[in-house]
Amino acid sequence: MARKPLSPHLSHYRFAYTMATSILHRLTGLALSVGLIVLACWLTAVSQGEAAYQRFASGPVSALLRVLLALWLIAFVYHLANGIRHLCWDAGWGFERAQARRSARIVIVSVVIVAALLIWAFFFRGAR
């Protein structure tokens, strides 16, 4: 039998919104899972008494964690929005090409808006 090489795939296929939204859903799903553990550790850490609270509620470690929390929030909003898109598909709605393109656009726009609002509400509202 002659050898048959494998034709190029991922490196060659034009990267379109279909693959972008799909891989982002998986990546955010993974990031949320890891982030949830980190979040739980953080919350546990701040509850370990006065000194621990000082260390983890303010200062450089806390600043880093806050940045991570902001990223986690963005991931959450994307995963939620695109998750709703997935649930619509599971209910049989939105499979036409034009609909799928439009829903992808709606997801991206709403993620930008909702994530910005959430980050503002969490980190910039009030006297912090």
Add this chain to the structure above:
Amino acid sequence: MVELTLPPDSRVNKNGLVYRAPEGAKKPRTFRIYRFDPDSGENPRVDSYEIDMAACGPMVLDALIKIKNEIDPTLSFRRSCREGICGSCAMNIDGVNTLACTRACEDITGSEVRIYPLPHMPVVKDLVPDLTQFYAQYAAVKPWLETRTPAPPDRERYQSKEDQEKIDRPSACILCACCSTSCPSYWWNSDRYLGPAALLAAYRWIIDSRDESTGERLDALEDPFRLYRCHTIMNCTEACPKDLNPAKAIGEIKKMMVSRQH
């Protein structure tokens, strides 16, 4: 298995042979085409052919035929009908799976036209992939009418106009494999995941009002891999040159799986 890169013997040498346009070409355009010669023992490479579009038909298939006739008779590709109905000339053009005979060169933006075989397939030669497994998956969904009741003695099995309309679109599939080979899930799991083309065919028989083994057909798909490797990426529907919607058909099958449990 997810293998992001190609195995060493499949890596493509991007600097293959270069064929320049003839003297006095009015509208030269470069076609960069994947080449693989099974007898050479060498890795695949990309050859560049500069041809004069002023003396060439409008479709990518016209350009391929021109190259084969006038420049390089060793170039291999499949084609037959040249009108989008046989499904032979499916390939990856400008990064997207489609039919060479219905894709106009003019519609491809960018100066070069890149032509590769269907993705993540064993390559027999040049643009000719081995479709053995793809056809076996089609056969696996039993793409024929299955009945238990005896046929009426004096006529065929009737069907209402509405019932026929349900299968009109899915029956228009030409088995070109553009959809399945555009699907990342199929790339990673083609040994166990049936892929959109076979699942569209399965759907076409599941919803056929005359078919009497709907339950068995669904049973055969009730499997974590055969059906459920579809993650609704939608590449298949985007790729289908016949404007069919395999992703929707798969969604409908998934819905039937749930609703028959109640």
